[in-house]
Amino acid sequence: MNLPRDVDDYFKQTLDDTLGIPVSSRTLESKLQASQESQWRLREHLLSLFPQLKRKDQLIDRFKYEAGMNARALKKFVEENQRLATDCEKLLARCHQLENDRALYDKDREALMEFGNDADERAREAQTRVLDLERDLLFMGNELNKYKNQHQLVNPSVCTPGENILLDSVLATLTSKDDDSTYAFLQVNSENEACKQFLSMWNCINPSTRSVLSLVAKIKSLEKDKEHLRTNLHKAEEEVKLLFDENNVLEKENKRLLRIYKKRNHPDSGGSIPTARGG
Numbered sequence: 153m154n155l156p157r158d159v160d161d162y163f164k165q166t167l168d169d170t171l172g173i174p175v176s177s178r179t180l181e182s183k184l185q186a187s188q189e190s191q192w193r194l195r196e197h198l199l200s201l202f203p204q205l206k207r208k209d210q211l212i213d214r215f216k217y218e219a220g221m222n223a224r225a226l227k228k229f230v231e232e233n234q235r236l237a238t239d240c241e242k243l244l245a246r247c248h249q250l251e252n253d254r255a256l257y258d259k260d261r262e263a264l265m266e267f268g269n270d271a272d273e274r275a276r277e278a279q280t281r282v283l284d285l286e287r288d289l290l291f292m293g294n295e296l297n298k299y300k301n302q303h304q305l306v307n308p309s310v311c312t313p314g315e316n317i318l319l320d321s322v323l324a325t326l327t328s329k330d331d332d333s334t335y336a337f338l339q340v341n342s343e344n345e346a347c348k349q350f351l352s353m354w355n356c357i358n359p360s361t362r363s364v365l366s367l368v369a370k371i372k373s374l375e376k377d378k379e380h381l382r383t384n385l386h387k388a389e390e391e392v393k394l395l396f397d398e399n400n401v402l403e404k405e406n407k408r409l410l411r412i413y414k415k416r417n418h419p420d421s422g423g424s425i426p427t428a429r430g431g
Contacts, residue, residue, distance in 0.1 A: 247416045254409045261402045268395040275388040278381050285378045293371065334362065337369035 335354065341347040350357065350365065357365070 278385040334366045
């Protein structure tokens, strides 16, 4: 059987090495050539690996770049998420504040409405009191004029005791036995000569004259009360007008806060916080 030359050369070389026979130059040249051919093939293989290695490096660089981009995007997403969470907390706090403000405005509005109703009631009472005082003042003025006319037309010397009694009785129905108030009235008006004279003869004044003076003092007091009530009525009307204006302002502010509150709870709300405006 004929063996391939390479196999035969291998056996021969092995046998020569075993027997210590020197290797021939031909064998060495063959080995050198085989080694050079192997080295050349390795170089060719190495050169063929360089483009693949370059492609792998480029692929690694691209993966690194994409990983960096993803990391930055993830970081930005986390930061945006945190910002949105902060904005959400601010919006919730703002909503609670608006709810509290609206509740306060409702309470203030109710209090103002109640105060306005009280002011209206006081104004009506004052108006009624003014009308009553005007009627009393008119009635007393008429009675005083009647009394003056009677004293001008009738001679006191011819008045009977019965007439004086009747006159005292009529005056008693219109006045009270409050001599202190009458005396105080004369003191306040002491610049008037007649009042000054009445003060000087106070202890000698007869009951009818005292009743007339008491009636005059009461009329003056009612006139002052009337003016005071008119002033209070005017103040009450001004307060009602002021409360009405404030109520309108609170009503507008309440509607504005209600719109903001509804916008906060609307699913399509952009989440922006408007600047609070004055009413």
